[in-house]
Amino acid sequence: MSTDDAFADDAFAEAYRAHYWAVSRFVARRLDGQVHEVEEVVAEVFSIAWRRRSELPDTPLPWLYGVARNCLANTVRGLGRYRRLLHRLGNHEAAHQRQTVESPDAERPGSWVHEVLARLSPADQEVLRLTTWEELTVEELAVALGCGQSAAAMRLHRARRRLRAEIDRTRMTVSVRAGGDGNV
Numbered sequence: 203m204s205t206d207d208a209f210a211d212d213a214f215a216e217a218y219r220a221h222y223w224a225v226s227r228f229v230a231r232r233l234d235g236q237v238h239e240v241e242e243v244v245a246e247v248f249s250i251a252w253r254r255r256s257e258l259p260d261t262p263l264p265w266l267y268g269v270a271r272n273c274l275a276n277t278v279r280g281l282g283r284y285r286r287l288l289h290r291l292g293n294h295e296a297a298h299q300r301q302t303v304e305s306p307d308a309e310r311p312g313s314w315v316h317e318v319l320a321r322l323s324p325a326d327q328e329v330l331r332l333t334t335w336e337e338l339t340v341e342e343l344a345v346a347l348g349c350g351q352s353a354a355a356m357r358l359h360r361a362r363r364r365l366r367a368e369i370d371r372t373r374m375t376v377s378v379r380a381g382g383d384g385n386v
Contacts, residue, residue, distance in 0.1 A: 206256070214255040217262040218248060225266050228336060232274055239277065246273045264338055264345035271328070271346065318368045326361035333358055 222244070229243045247270045251258065259265050319327055332338045332346055344354035 210255040210258070213258050213262075214252055217251065217258055217266065221263050221266055222248070224263060224336070225270055228267055228270055229274060231331065231335060233277065243270065243273050243277050259345070261342070261345075264342035267332065267336060267338070267346040268348055314372065318365065318372055321368050322361065322364055325357070326364055329354075329357050329361040330365060 225247055226240065226244050229247070230240045233240055233243060247266060250269050250273070251262075251266060319330065322330070329343065329347070332343055333340075336346075338346060340355045340358065341351055343358060344351045347354055347357070349357075
């Protein structure tokens with residue numbers, strides 16, 4: 203084993219130890235599914251990181267988030283195909299038992315934020331989540347998104363602007379329904 207290989211192995215091991223739970227939380231927040239689905243995506247992320255361990259940057263977390271985003275996209279597409287197949291088959295219990303259950307925290311203060319966020323595009327949601335939940339800087343956001351820093355900053359600016367517009371629209375709707383003067 204060469205010195206470069208040993209260094210890459212050590213860098214991977216350190217990245218795995220330091221960032222496994224952050225990547226797991228990242229995936230779990232975006233994949234509202236069974237624990238085994240989250241574990242499969244996280245395993246795929248670190249499998250890719252192992253294969254590309256010689257490419258790991260000095261600060262690997264934003265890079266790992268970028269890999270996780272791609273793995274999640276593949277998983278979501280696969281789950282969509284699976285659900286469509288179940289629906290076409292019509293004889294699988296999951297195809298017949300689709301029910302929407304109200305979240306237990308629906309009445310908690312701040313739950314409206316999730317409703318407003320859900321009205322944004324998936325791209326805007328992801329940019330806001332990366333900077334808020336994952337606490338990435340613009341530089342790290344650029345790495346996770348696979349774009350330049352100025353493009354990442356512009357995406358974040360636009361996503362925040364659209365979020366503000368949705369919040370204002372929600373406040374206006376609540377105010378009109380309540381017969382108020384616009385103050386919520």
